[in-house]
Amino acid sequence: MAKVIAYEVKVNGIKGVITNQNDLTAAVKETTKAYKTADFGTDEYEEAQKELAKLRTLQAKFRADV
Numbered sequence: 373m374a375k376v377i378a379y380e381v382k383v384n385g386i387k388g389v390i391t392n393q394n395d396l397t398a399a400v401k402e403t404t405k406a407y408k409t410a411d412f413g414t415d416e417y418e419e420a421q422k423e424l425a426k427l428r429t430l431q432a433k434f435r436a437d438v
Contacts, residue, residue: 378390378391379396379430381399381403381423381426381427382419382423383399383402383403383406383420383423384402384406384416390430393434396427396430396431396434399427400424400427400428400431403420403423403424403427404424406420407420407421407424
């Protein structure tokens with residue numbers, strides 16, 4: 373039986389849904405870009421840092437499941 377998984381993410385204030393590995397990879401790339409371009413200590417920087425950590429944890433979980 374297939375397991376249906378969807379995760380909601382927020383990058384640059386835009387919410388999106390991750391339903392597959394390609395979506396996850398794209399979200400990591402976009403979040404990394406936002407993280408690298410945000411000014412240190414800003415809310416945008418802090419939010420991107422937290423979201424990137426969540427996405428990388430999610431990637432590690434998917435890799436462990438495979």
